[in-house]
Amino acid sequence: MKKLFLLLTTVLLTAVCALAQNRTISGTVVEAGNDEPIVGATVMPIGGGQGTATDIDGNFTLSVPSNVSKLKVSYVGFQEQTVNAVNGVKVVLESMDHVLDDVIVVAYGTAKKSAYTGSASVVKADQIEGRLVTDAVTALAGNVSGVQVLQTNGQPGSAPEVRIRGIGSINGSATPLYVVDGMPFDGDIATLNTMDIESMTVLKDAAAAALYGARGANGVILITTKRGKEGDARISLDARWGGNSRQIDGYRTIKSPDMYTEMAYEALRNGYLYHQEDVTAMSAHLQANADLYSAFGTGYQFYTLPAGQQMVGTNGKLNPAATLGYNNGSNYITPDDWAKETYCNGLRQEYNLSITGGSERFNFYGSVGYLGNEGIIKNSNYDRLSARVAAEYQAKKWLKIGTSIAYNHVSMNSPDGQEDGDQTTANAFYYTDYIAPIYPIFVRDANGNIEMDHTTGHPIYDYGDGRNMKGTDRNFMGGGNPASTIIYDKSELLMDVLDAKWYGIITPIENLNITGTVGYFLDNTRGHYLMSKYYGSSVVVDRGGSANMTYSRLRGLNLQALATYRRTFGNHHGDIMIGAESYDRNSESLSALGYTLYDPDNWSVNNTLNNDQRTGSGGASGYSTRGYFGRLNYD
Missing domain, CATH: 2.170.130.10 (TonB-dependent receptor, plug domain)
Structure with a gap:
């Protein structure tokens, strides 16, 4: 019995000693600024023991060894805190945004x-x-x-x-x-x-x-x-x-054919009256009416008027008997709405999927995205496919490595057939905003029906130079028609862009970081430009249309070495950085142009038949920099 008593006493004393080696700590974790409890925050003892998570009220309770004096408290999106391991501790976490x-x-x-x-x-x-x-x-x-x-x-x-x-x-x-x-x-x-x-x-x-x-x-x-x-x-x-739609109106311009006719008459009348000698007001009036539809005036007759009457009276107002629309025996000429045939409403759609996460030693980020953006000019659009991967790994206490790689593919279409997309005769914005409200877009037969081109299946367009409609001479951008350009001329730009970097950070001693980085950039761009063999610029049409292909390649290699030392002494903060950088950029370009298209929709230069008019060009250039730099901060 005595031996049994001694054995039980020994066991109890051992248990009491074990309990004495652990202590219970309770506390609360709240958000800085509003003292709102943070649910699910991780509380870990530093030096041993099991961690825990805060409850719905932000409270936690855990048992820690007696030798633990610090707790590490963390939560996603907040700055990590290290606090004393005392009972009743209140931990305030600051948002990473702050x-x-x-x-x-x-x-x-x-x-x-x-x-x-x-x-x-x-x-x-x-x-x-x-x-x-x-x-x-x-x-x-x-x-x-x-x-x-x-x-x-x-x-x-x-x-x-x-x-x-x-x-x-x-x-x-x-x-x-x-x-x-x-x-x-x-x-x-x-x-x-x-x-x-x-x-x-x-x-x-x-x-x-x-x-x-x-x-x-x-x-x-x-x-x-x-x-x-x-x-x-x-x-x-x-x-x-x-x-996408046009929400902002352009400059205030004349939209009424009646008002434009009256102002055209007034301009002609004043020109004759004030810039010619021995001209009476009546003779200037008669001459202005006679020249109203000539090359000096509008170049088109688009009103029907009873025989023997003047289009504009001596009061400067349009004859009330005039009716809009004129039949010249072959064609019916009437104004069209240029904005309606040029502008449109476009759809914009964007999708992005990303994944991110990590641990104390490794973190990663990955994303894929698609953007489709249709313009407010018909047949103009922009499509972009993108992907990015970034990762960072703390390989050793003194070594961190990481990478970031991005790839983007872009397809851009514009309805102009021009390499720079900004030719005056193809600029639909300029054309539509500034053309007078009296000119037709389409060629109509004598009955007023829009004539169709049976070869292409598209309407026949008026270019204001007498090609498709005799007796017409538009004094504004003759030879052009943006509505036709949108249909017949094509421009496509394809881009593949790779942007990558790899880096390593060495920390040989506390507060000193030595960073080495390698960056590589590659941009391959191809351009395809097609100008119609049927309609458009008379110079190109007379040569059977054109196909133009371009290719450019841009490469960049960047090497960086940085050393940064930071130190804090009480309220004094200082850092010094020294570095060296090397950058090399090389570009190459090729271009080929041919005339006389065989297939009107194929923009390959091999699709052109006139070998004598094929041209090509190319070039290459390089650019390099080497630099050494430094920076010293103190506050």
Whole structure:
């Protein structure tokens, strides 16, 4: 019995000692600013023991070994906190959005916003994603003071011009330098998927962009793409639909044929009356009526008038007996609505799928996206397929490696058949806004029916030069018709863009980071341009139409080495950065042009029959920079 008593005493004492080695800690985790409880926050003892998660009220209770003095508290989207392991502790977590507001991306690194002395503006992801924009730089409009965003082309997908410091040279470029994830980006900025962008920083003044040297003379736009975040894998699907239509009217122009006729008469009458000698008011009136439909006037007769009467009276008003529409025996001439035949409503659709997640040592981000954007001019559209993968791995305590690879395929169509898409005779915006409201688009027979071309199945268009309708001579853009151009002339631009970087970060001692980065950029662009063999520019039609093919290849290789040392002494903060960079860019281009199309819809130069008129050209160029730089900050 005595032995049994001693055994039980020993067991109880052992249990009491074991219990004495653990203690229970309770606490609360709340959000900074509003003290709202954070549900599901992870609370881990540092040094051993099992962690736990907060309940619906943000409370937690866990048993920790007696040697544990610190707790690590974390939650997705909030800054991690380390607190003392005491009972009743209240942990306040700050949102990462608030943390990010205090840090901005600058040249070759980051800086505290409060300590940054240069002129810089930041546009965050929510400001970009909250707007239906095809390209990222359009989101700068209205969000960054002192920056001009100018849309110079109505073609869907065309990136606007950005002016950060105005225009410093008549002949030189005013385009800013684009830097994506620390690497110079020489491609079309519109190819980047806006949903992959985390932030954009615009460096405005000379001090902010000084580290980029002459390349940053027009300002610098730093684009940071999204990265993975610690936590469980999260999948996000974003789908958007919208429409494109012309909402802003152009300049106030004359839309009435009656008013235009009266003003044309007045211009002729005043010309004869004030610029010729011995001309009476009546003779000027009669001469103006006689020349109203000549090449000096409108060039077309489009009113029917009883015999022996004047079109415009001495009071300058149109004869009430005149009726709109005129039959010249072969054709019926009447005005058409140019805007109706040129403009349309376009569909915009965008889909983006992304996945992100990670652990303490590894994080990843991946996305795929599609954008389809139809323009407000018929047969104009922009399609973009994009994919991006980013990953980062903490291989050792002193080594971190990562990569970011993006691929974008773009298909752009514009109905002009011109390589630059901005020819005056093909510019539908200019044509439609400025042509007089008296001219026809189509050729009509004597009964007023639109004549059809049985070869193409399309209507026959009027070009204002007498080709398809005799006795006509349009004094505005004779030889052109944008409604015809939309149907017959074609322009296609295909782009394949690869943007990749690989980096490694070594931390040999505390506070010192040595970063090596390799960046590679590749842009393959093909252009196909077809001008009709049937209708359009008389010069091209007389030569049987034309086919033009272009090819360009742009490659860039960037090597960077940076060393950054940061140290804090009480309220004093300092960092020093030194670096070296090498950048090589090479471009190649080829172009071929041929006339006399065999197949009217095939834009291959091999489809042209006139070998004597085939032409070709090509070229290559290179550009290289080598630089060494440094920066010292103290606050």
